[in-house]
Amino acid sequence: MHRKTIDVWVGLFVLLGLAALLFLALKAGNMSTLSLNKTYAITGKFDNIGGLKPQAPVKSAGVVVGRVGDITFDNKTFQAVVTLDMDASHQFPKDSSLKILTAGLLGEQYIGIVPGGDTVNLAAGGRINSTQSAAVLEDLINQFIYSKAADGKDTAK
Amino acid sequence: MIAGLLARIGCYVRESIESVGYATRSFFGLLAVSPGAMKRPALISEQIHFIGNYSLVIITVSGLFVGMVLGLQGYITLTPYGAEQKLGQVVALALVRELGPVVTALLFAGRAGTSLTAQIGLMKAGEQLSAMEMMAINPIQRVLAPRFWAGVVAMPVLATIFSAVGILGGYLVGVQLIGVDEGAFWSQMQANVDVRADVLNGVIKSLVFGIAVTFTALFQGYHAEPTPEDVSRATTRTVVIASLMVWGLDFVMTAIMFNK
Numbered sequence: 001m002h003r004k005t006i007d008v009w010v011g012l013f014v015l016l017g018l019a020a021l022l023f024l025a026l027k028a029g030n031m032s033t034l035s036l037n038k039t040y041a042i043t044g045k046f047d048n049i050g051g052l053k054p055q056a057p058v059k060s061a062g063v064v065v066g067r068v069g070d071i072t073f074d075n076k077t078f079q080a081v082v083t084l085d086m087d088a089s090h091q092f093p094k095d096s097s098l099k100i101l102t103a104g105l106l107g108e109q110y111i112g113i114v115p116g117g118d119t120v121n122l123a124a125g126g127r128i129n130s131t132q133s134a135a136v137l138e139d140l141i142n143q144f145i146y147s148k149a150a151d152g153k154d155t156a157k
Numbered sequence: 158m159i160a161g162l163l164a165r166i167g168c169y170v171r172e173s174i175e176s177v178g179y180a181t182r183s184f185f186g187l188l189a190v191s192p193g194a195m196k197r198p199a200l201i202s203e204q205i206h207f208i209g210n211y212s213l214v215i216i217t218v219s220g221l222f223v224g225m226v227l228g229l230q231g232y233i234t235l236t237p238y239g240a241e242q243k244l245g246q247v248v249a250l251a252l253v254r255e256l257g258p259v260v261t262a263l264l265f266a267g268r269a270g271t272s273l274t275a276q277i278g279l280m281k282a283g284e285q286l287s288a289m290e291m292m293a294i295n296p297i298q299r300v301l302a303p304r305f306w307a308g309v310v311a312m313p314v315l316a317t318i319f320s321a322v323g324i325l326g327g328y329l330v331g332v333q334l335i336g337v338d339e340g341a342f343w344s345q346m347q348a349n350v351d352v353r354a355d356v357l358n359g360v361i362k363s364l365v366f367g368i369a370v371t372f373t374a375l376f377q378g379y380h381a382e383p384t385p386e387d388v389s390r391a392t393t394r395t396v397v398i399a400s401l402m403v404w405g406l407d408f409v410m411t412a413i414m415f416n417k
Contacts, residue, residue: 003199010202013210017314020321021360027343028249028324029352055351 038088040124041069044098044111045079050134051109052100058084058111059101065090068111084111086122093118099132109134180376187305187372190295194302204307208269212315215268216261220252220319223260224326227251231327232335244337245346248327253350253359254415257320259407262366265312266399270374273304274395277378278388286379301375308374312367313360320359358414365406370399 049071058066066086074081086092095116102109113128122128194200231247277300280286286296324346331337350356374395381391 006206007199007202009210010205013205013213014310014314016213017317020314020317021356023321024253024317024324024350024356025352028253028321028346029350029356055354 039066039085040088041083041085042122042124042126042128043081043083044128044131045074045077045081046098046100046131046133047079048133048136049080049082049109050100050102050136052082052111052134053108056108056110058086058113060090060092060113060115065113082111084113091121092116094120094122094126095130096122096128097130097132098128100134102135183376183379184372187297187301187375190298191302191306193295193298194306197303200299200303201306201310204304205311208273208304208307209311209314212265212268212311213318215264216315216319217322219260219264220257220322221326221329223256223319224248224252224323224328225330227256227323228327228330228335232331232337241337242341243345244327244331245342245344246349248331249324249346249350250355252320252323252327253355255407255411257323258316258359258362258366259403261316261319261363262312262370262403263400265308265315265367266370266374266396266403269308269311270370270395270399271392273308273371273374274378274381274392275388277301277304277375278381278383278391281379281381282383282385282388284383297379301379305371305375308371309364309367312370313363316363316366317360354414358410362407362410362414365410366403369402369406373399373402 052068052071054068054070056068057064058068066084069083069085071083072081073079082098084098092113093116095118097114097116099112099114100109101112227248228244231244232241235241235243235247277286280300286300289296289299328342332339332342377391377395377398378388381387
């Protein structure tokens, strides 16, 4: 085959590959998780994070406003320190609170941020003091069983 | 008797280690002459055309069917839990992480690897490689290196095309044929396929497979005895060794990349 025709076909081949990659990145994948947009980090301490994982979404009113950056353990307070990478286009008041929620009954866990009423917004590196831990299924069942047992004792008397 | 058996085992182990070492040395030898081969990109593009473009049909058709089967089977498995909306995620993750790179590599070994081995084995049998050496042309630089780099370039491209076509196949069966909600199909996929963790790692996998398969094919061809029997045996060895390498490498890379 002629030299130039080969080059044309090879060019087409590589372009087809790039188009496929673009398709995977834009249509199949979520480009926004690449976090090209600016973020600011805030931290919160939790007594128990349950099954929360890095990259889990941070939602406010159901809309994703950031992602969990990393999770470390504080050796002094024995709490989990969760760093949140918040989208720079969303600002929250200083006294906002965090809670760990579960998508559906068995779904993955995410963080819900409930805005407070303060006029000052959270800055980069800010800390949220009011947090609510993950609801651990075993604890809930235990509580339910104990309360049932306590009820039973009352009626026996 | 026992001493003889021990000697045989020892000999076998020594020869295995020696051949691994020899292959490693050849690999670095190939890399060492590559800068020289890069000076003639026309040779590489010719080989990409031979290896890549001609593999396109089988890769596209296989990708389409693998995607369609995934869509069908995924639907059957997910429906009892009322989770058929997750179909898009199942199809996309399976393809991008595992099936795309692995199946493409196996097809690539069968479609392109064998032809490389046979070609180089016959060149050797016809003493073309020796003739080149007589003309002070390094056959590794002139013949092997362009084919190697062409394979390394073609493999990720083919794997990406495989995954993309596979997702379309899953869409075709899942959404168009069975009737999973189209919006849920794509949005569940987009919410759970990460560009860096899934798509990029898949491309890295296919790059590694490209290196392994192409090098195995070239090595087997170059070191085949110049007889018709051994060239045919080398072709078989290419498929067997390349496939086993793909499985082994895939396990190791999956363990490293997706251990979370």
